[in-house]
């Protein structure tokens with residue numbers, strides 16, 4: 001769940017866990033070694049930012065996602081640990097033939113696209129986002145991960161960023177899925193610091209799935225293929241329905257590590 005971000009703290013407390021303290025000290029040392037300045041002053045600044053409620057990952061400036069160390073900052077959503085699982089589902093859906101072209105809609109920091117490219121060296125990808133800021137961050141990550149030659153970034157609103165004659169073996173997305181009524185209930189560390197456009201979908205929370213599944217067939221090779229999406233934990237049935245209504249005849253749910261329905265894999 002979006003609210004389960006590492007670094008979220010119990011409201012009203014400012015104590016750091018041992019791991020947080022270790023990460024902060026390591027990052028402060030690296031920054032002092034790299035840019036000069038006093039490690040203790042840098043650490044004090046990090047702690048001030050954490051105490052003000054900023055997510056740990058933004059303070060550290062980088063975060064691990066699968067095999068990659070990604071730069072993270074307020075331009076894009078912090079890649080969540082459960083999102084690592086969508087990469088496994090994508091690779092399983094591709095089977096033994098891990099070549100061809102894959103599309104990711106809403107790439108944010110580029111975590112999913114960079115991981116697929118890194119772990120499948122014969123694949124090429126197109127990764128889109130409606131946020132130019134997020135794409136600038138994704139570009140930095142693609143370069144630092146050495147996969148920028150196989151991932152093309154595009155700016156635009158969902159399918160508008162894709163050429164009408166492009167076709168893909170597989171389409172994936174972790175789109176915004178928070179409903180308007182849920183917004184105020186999100187953890188403050190998420191709601192007040194991460195980009196609203198990466199989280200909030202609309203009145204029902206299902207709006208992005210309707211757009212994505214609504215046109216996916218048009219962009220799949222020979223009009224058939226696989227779409228893999230991350231979903232909110234209560235959205236499984238609704239997103240299954242949306243995929244089936246869009247003509248996918250084999251639609252299954254997959255779970256995260258604690259057994260919640262968090263992914264839809266649609267074929268057909």
Ligand SMILES: C[S@@+](CC[C@H](N)C(=O)[O-])C[C@H]1O[C@@H](n2cnc3c(N)ncnc32)[C@H](O)[C@@H]1O
Nearest residue numbers: 079106107108129130131157158174175176198
């Ligand atoms: C939940 S975030 C996922 C980011 C990243 N893929 C991840 O898993 O960490 C959703 C992403 O979709 C993008 N997005 C929101 N509305 C969009 C739209 N209309 N067209 C394209 N991308 C959009 C946001 O900017 C954000 O980067």
